[in-house]
Each structure stands twice: as C-alpha cells, then as structure tokens.
Amino acid sequence: xxxxxxxxxxxxxxxxxxxxxxxxxxxxxxxxxxxxxxxxxxxxxxxxxxxxxxxxxxxxxxxxxxxxxxxxxxxxxxxxxxxxxxxxxxxxxxxxxxxxxxxxxxxxxxxxxxxxxxxxxxxxxxxxxxxxxxxxxxxxxxxxxxxxxxxxxxxxxxxxxxxxxxxxxxxxxxxxxxxxxxxxxxxxxxxxxxxxxxxxxxxxxxxxxxxxxxxxxxxxxxxxxxxxxxxxxxxxxxxxxxxxx
Amino acid sequence: xxxxxxxxxxxxxxxxxxxxxxxxxxxxxxxxxxxxxxxxxxxxxxxxxxxxxxxxxxxxxxxxxxxxxxxxxxxxxxxxxxxxxxxxxxxxxxxxxxxxxxxxxxxxxxxxxxxxxxxxxxxxxxxxxxxxxxxxxxxxxxxxxxxxxxxxxxxxxxxxxxxxxxxxxxxxxxxxxxxxxxxxxxxxxxxxxxxxxxxxxxxxxxxxxxxxxxxxxxxxxxxxxxxxxxxxxxxxxxxxxxxxxxxxxxxxxxxxxxxxxxxxxxxxxxxxxxxxxxxxxxxxxxxxxxxxxxxxxxxxxxxxxxxxxxxxxxxxxxxxxxxxxxxxxxxxxxxxxxxxxxxxxxxxxxxxxxxxxxxxxxxxxxxxxxxxxxxxxxxxxxxxxxxxxxxxxxxxxxxxxxxxxxxxxxxxxxxxxxxxxxxxxxx
Ligand SMILES: [Zn+2]
Numbered sequence: 001x002x003x004x005x006x007x008x009x010x011x012x013x014x015x016x017x018x019x020x021x022x023x024x025x026x027x028x029x030x031x032x033x034x035x036x037x038x039x040x041x042x043x044x045x046x047x048x049x050x051x052x053x054x055x056x057x058x059x060x061x062x063x064x065x066x067x068x069x070x071x072x073x074x075x076x077x078x079x080x081x082x083x084x085x086x087x088x089x090x091x092x093x094x095x096x097x098x099x100x101x102x103x104x105x106x107x108x109x110x111x112x113x114x115x116x117x118x119x120x121x122x123x124x125x126x127x128x129x130x131x132x133x134x135x136x137x138x139x140x141x142x143x144x145x146x147x148x149x150x151x152x153x154x155x156x157x158x159x160x161x162x163x164x165x166x167x168x169x170x171x172x173x174x175x176x177x178x179x180x181x182x183x184x185x186x187x188x189x190x191x192x193x194x195x196x197x198x199x200x201x202x203x204x205x206x207x208x209x210x211x212x213x214x215x216x217x218x219x220x221x222x223x224x225x226x227x228x229x230x231x232x233x234x235x236x237x238x239x240x241x242x243x244x245x
Numbered sequence: 246x247x248x249x250x251x252x253x254x255x256x257x258x259x260x261x262x263x264x265x266x267x268x269x270x271x272x273x274x275x276x277x278x279x280x281x282x283x284x285x286x287x288x289x290x291x292x293x294x295x296x297x298x299x300x301x302x303x304x305x306x307x308x309x310x311x312x313x314x315x316x317x318x319x320x321x322x323x324x325x326x327x328x329x330x331x332x333x334x335x336x337x338x339x340x341x342x343x344x345x346x347x348x349x350x351x352x353x354x355x356x357x358x359x360x361x362x363x364x365x366x367x368x369x370x371x372x373x374x375x376x377x378x379x380x381x382x383x384x385x386x387x388x389x390x391x392x393x394x395x396x397x398x399x400x401x402x403x404x405x406x407x408x409x410x411x412x413x414x415x416x417x418x419x420x421x422x423x424x425x426x427x428x429x430x431x432x433x434x435x436x437x438x439x440x441x442x443x444x445x446x447x448x449x450x451x452x453x454x455x456x457x458x459x460x461x462x463x464x465x466x467x468x469x470x471x472x473x474x475x476x477x478x479x480x481x482x483x484x485x486x487x488x489x490x491x492x493x494x495x496x497x498x499x500x501x502x503x504x505x506x507x508x509x510x511x512x513x514x515x516x517x518x519x520x521x522x523x524x525x526x527x528x529x530x531x532x533x534x535x536x537x538x539x540x541x542x543x544x545x546x547x548x549x550x551x552x553x554x555x556x557x558x559x560x561x562x563x564x565x566x567x568x569x570x571x572x573x574x575x576x577x578x579x580x581x582x583x584x585x586x587x588x589x590x591x592x593x594x595x596x597x598x599x600x601x602x603x604x605x606x607x608x609x610x611x612x613x614x615x616x617x618x619x620x621x622x623x624x625x626x627x628x629x630x631x632x633x634x635x636x637x638x639x640x641x642x643x644x645x646x647x648x649x650x651x652x653x654x655x656x657x658x659x660x661x662x663x664x665x666x667x668x669x670x671x672x
Contacts, residue, residue: 016456022600049464065404199597232620
C-alpha cells in the first residue's frame with residue numbers, strides 16, 4: 001500500500017473460530033491507530049466459510065480452543081489466500097492458536113500432529129501433562145524490532161520450537177512464552193510475527209500495532225499521545241515485578 | 246425419630262433432616278455449628294465451610310438431603326441466581342421451598358442450604374455449570390433448567406464447548422425433565438441426549454460462542470431467530486414456551502404479559518423459563534407469574550440504593566454475554582453509567598474479555614470508570630472512541646456524574662466491593 005493511493009486493508013481471519021480471548025482488540029487497535037494518523041482503513045472480517053482475500057496489507061489471526069484451532073487449520077490449508085499474501089510481502093500477526101497454525105505443525109484436540117501453513121519456521125507440540133502456561137508475561141523484544149518490552153497474558157499448553165528460519169520475538173523475564181525452557185517467546189521472520197501473548201496484546205503494547213502499520217505503509221508514523229496505553233503498561237509492569245520480586 | 250425413613254412414599258412420610266440416618270444427622274449438626282462459628286467470626290454466612298465439614302463427615306449427605314425433596318436444578322453461565330429465585334417464588338404457589346438463594350452453588354453450599362430444608366417440599370437449587378453433572382447424579386432432580394453457555398473466566402474454567410460436552414454426557418438418559426433454551430446451540434447440543442426436554446425460546450443476544458456446529462464443526466447459519474448447521478442436520482428444535490417481545494406465549498398459544506419489576510429482556514426470558522418449570526410441577530401459570538412479579542432484587546442485583554444523595558442501580562455483569570444483556574436494560578442515554586472491573590481470583594485474572602464487549606453501545610452517556618483494573622477499561626473505552634473519567638473511589642465517580650439515577654455495572658468482586666462501600670456509607 002502507498003499512502004494516498006488506496007485504503008489500508010486490514011484482514012481479520014476467522015473471528016468465528018479464532019477469537020476466544022478478546023482477539024478483536026488487535027483489529028480495533030490497528031484500525032484506530034491508523035485512523036488517528038489519517039490513514040484510511042478497510043477492515044475485512046473473514047468467516048471460516050469464506051475465502052481469505054489476497055490483497056490485504058495486514059492480516060491478523062487470533063487464538064482459540066483446541067477444536068476450533070483444528071477446524072481453522074483444516075480450512076486455511078485449503079485456501080491459498082493467506083500464503084499468497086505473505087509471499088508478496090503482506091504483514092501477518094498470529095496469536096496463540098493462530099501462532100501454532102502458521103508454523104509447520106501442531107498437535108490438535110485429538111492428539112494428532114496436524115500440518116500447519118508453514119508461513120513461519122516453527123513447530124509446536126504439547127507441553128508436559130498438567131502444566132498449563134497461564135498468567136502474566138513480561139518479555140524483552142528482539143532489539144532489531146525496536147519495541148518496548150512486551151507485557152501480556154498467556155494461557156496455553158503449547159510448546160513451540162523455532163527452526164533456523166525464524167528468530168525469537170522476545171525473551172521472557174516473567175512467564176513461559178514458547179514453553180521450551182530457553183526463555184524465548186514468539187517468533188518472527190520478514191513481516192510475519194507469532195506470539196503466545198494472547199488476545200488483545202496491543203492494548204498494553206501499542207508499539208506492536210505501529211510496527212505492523214510501518215511495515216504495511218512503508219513510511220514512518222507520526223507519534224501518538226498514548227496516555228491510557230502507557231498508564232496501563234506501567235501499572236501491569238509494576239504488578240508483574242511485584243509478583244516476581 | 247430413629248430407623249431408616251422411606252421418604253416421599255406412603256402417607257405422612259418422615260420429612261426433613263430429622264428423618265436422616267444418624268451419621269447424616271451428625272453431619273448436619275456439625276455443619277450448622279461450623280457455620281455459626283464462621284458467622285460469628287465475621288466470615289460471611291458460613292454456608293460453604295459448614296457444607297464442606299458436613300460432606301466430609303457424610304459424603305452422600307447431599308443425596309440424602311435431596312431425597313426428601315422434589316428437586317429442580319438451575320444451571321448456565323448467566324442468569325442462574327435470578328432464575329433460581331423466580332422458580333422458587335413460582336413453586337411457593339404449590340408448597341414450601343428450600344433454595345440456595347444467595348448463590349452458593351457448588352456442592353458444599355448446596356448441601357448447607359438443603360440442611361436447612363425444614364418442612365420444605367421443593368428444593369430449587371442453583372448449580373455451578375462445572376458441577377451440574379455430579380449434582381444431577383446425587384440430587385435425583387425432577388427437572389433441570391439449562392439457561393445458556395458462553396465464555397466465562399477462561400483462564401481458570403473449562404472451555405465452553407467442553408462444558409457443553411460434559412453436560413451432554415452427564416445428562417444422557419436422565420429421568421429428569423430438562424427445561425432448556427432452544428436459542429443457544431450449545432445448550433441444545435447438551436440437552437439433546439436427554440429423553441424429555443421442554444424447549445423454551447429464551448433468546449440469546451451473545452452468539453460468538455456458537456458459530457461452529459457443536460455436532461460437526463460446520464458453520465452455523467442464523468437467519469432471524471432461527472439457526473441451523475450448514476453441514477449436518479443439527480438445528481433449532483420446535484419450542485413450546487417462548488418469549489416474544491414483552492410477552493410470554495405458553496404451549497397452548499395463550500399470551501401472557503410479563504409485568505416484572507426486574508428489568509430487561511434477559512429477566513423476561515428467565516421468567517418464561519421459570520413458568521415452564523412451574524408448569525412441569527402442575528403449578529398454574531397465572532399463580533406462578535403473580536409471584537414472580539413481586540421480585541425486585543436478587544442478591545443485591547438490580548437494587549436501587551441511595552448513596553451520597555444520589556440513586557444508584559446496581560447491576561452485575563461477569564462476562565461478555567452478561568455485559569451485552571445489561572447494556573440492553575439500562576436507562577437510555579444520557580443516563581450516566583459507572584463501570585467497575587476487577588480481576589481477582591473470583592473474577593478470573595485475565596481481562597482480555599473486555600475486548601469482546603461492544604462498549605460503543607454506551608456512546609452519548611457520561612461514563613466513569615472504577616475498579617482494580619480501571620486502566621484496562623480506560624484503554625478499551627479510549628479505543629472505542631468514548632469519553633470517560635477514571636476514579637479510584639466510588640464517591641468521586643458518583644460526584645463526576647450529572648444528575649439523575651446512575652447505572653452502576655460491575656463484575657463479580659467489584660460488585661461485592663461496591664455493595665460494601667455503600668453499606669458502610671449508610672451505617
Ligand atoms: Zn453440524
């Protein structure tokens with residue numbers, strides 16, 4: 001997309017299956033932060049019986065329970081739309097169940113290894129029985145991305161291993177993240193990001209929304225006054241550090 | 246009284262806890278003593294701790310106590326406490342009722358409530374969704390009400406469809422009559438394993454948890470009030486009772502105006518469900534409705550209370566479906582609204598659900614925000630493009646509101662805290 005030429009197309013994939021933890025939040029925040037900068041946005045919500053458009057600029061996939069995750073993967077594997085968009089340089093943020101789906105494989109609700117979409121070089125499995133990763137997360141982001149530490153909430157049993165083609169999105173200082181025990185959280189490569197910080201991760205990390213917008217528009221963004229986001233961030237950071245200390 | 250009673254059979258059977266075997270009687274006494282000590286120590290009603298002690302002494306106590314009663318169970322994500330109250334009121338037209346009216350809805354709280362059954366004939370019992378199958382097995386109910394299932398405290402509760410699956414397995418082949426909401430596909434899925442179901446068109450504003458068919462995973466079609474799966478034959482059943490606007494339609498097609506004092510569509514739906522339950526027990530609908538009309542507040546919910554020279558209406562909303570129903574019943578704009586959200590253990594520690602709630606429905610009103618997680622709410626409202634003020638104390642939030650009755654909407658522990666604050670101010 002080039003500013004002044006057309007609308008920015010924001011595509012939210014499968015809200016009927018992958019929107020269990022307020023995932024709509026990320027779509028609303030990207031939309032709002034674009035509009036505040038005078039960028040015209042067209043939001044497209046794609047239901048799981050509809051085709052994923054190839055012409056989007058930013059794609060979002062959210063989290064969901066195990067069965068909807070399997071159904072979503074089954075349907076996305078038959079739809080070349082997202083793969084085509086990513087290969088021509090579209091931006092993608094995938095959260096939790098969505099993060100697992102865009103990797104090479106994950107374990108489904110029937111304990112079967114399911115193929116993913118292979119858009120990010122990661123493989124997911126299930127963590128030890130009885131260990132569910134639930135709670136607050138704090139993580140320092142890959143310096144190359146130039147973001148403040150991520151604050152968020154995780155709720156998953158997945159363990160995600162990174163291949164050579166993906167870098168950790170962040171390193172946790174609190175919480176589990178990828179669940180591999182090496183402190184990594186999420187993964188990224190090119191313009192594709194995956195994270196276990198579920199649901200409305202951008203509510204505490206508006207920088208993540210701006211990163212996607214910068215990638216998609218190709219121009220620097222005017223700064224915004226982030227009064228409430230900042231207050232929420234510092235309140236959560238205090239709470240997590242108090243808990244940890 | 247000694248010996249083994251034969252409850253519910255023959256003329257003048259022994260009834261109530263006096264008819265229990267010795268071990269159960271001891272358990273009931275122990276639970277009462279514990280509850281009294283707990284009350285005196287200022288730790289609430291003591292019903293849960295009392296019930297826990299009693300169940301440790303006599304693990305089958307719940308079943309033994311229920312054995313003396315004609316039992317109705319009420320479960321679902323939202324509306325349990327209110328519906329339990331409405332069913333209890335309706336059943337009082339037929340005889341004395343015991344009920345866990347304060348919402349202690351897990352086995353210990355239920356046991357404790359039943360231990361105080363006295364001469365009650367009917368037991369109207371609210372049951373937490375997660376415990377329904379077990380309590381249904383123990384209490385041998387004659388009727389079970391299934392209201393709705395939607396996402397609620399996902400950081401600690403079971404996934405919503407898994408809960409429907411548990412209900413379905415637990416209620417398979419039950420002898421009880423199910424009274425179930427035909428407008429909630431997850432409830433219909435759960436109830437369809439039972440033999441005898443009374444379907445009620447009770448409505449469902451929140452539909453985000455039932456877009457995929459619980460039977461086959463296909464995408465659900467929802468034209469108007471109808472719904473059906475596009476891929477299999479799972480569809481909305483034929484209803485016998487329905488809520489149509491402000492009126493209830495009974496199985497004979499008779500139309501009943503519902504002039505409740507409780508506000509809102511959800512409560513009219515709860516009353517319709519309660520009338521259907523009463524009818525299972527042969528209670529006349531006119532008598533049932535007349536009694537339900539007298540209910541004004543339920544465990545503090547819907548109560549209008551004076552505070553700082555203003556009137557506050559207290560509304561409890563715990564999850565996205567609950568908030569949506571609550572927005573539909575408050576006074577229209579520009580009536581001021583105070584919102585309070587906590588994320589303590591009893592609320593669930595994850596606030597992501599705030600993003601499932603459509604706060605733009607509050608546009609055009611003065612808004613004030615409170616609670617331990619008021620900043621989460623502030624970001625949510627800001628992104629929704631709303632203007633609002635943020636406060637630490639209720640008094641400041643109230644002072645920030647222009648004249649008129651204030652609608653106060655809070656989630657679970659925030660609601661309890663507000664009630665305490667108001668009570669202390671009145672003292
Ligand atoms: Zn189906």
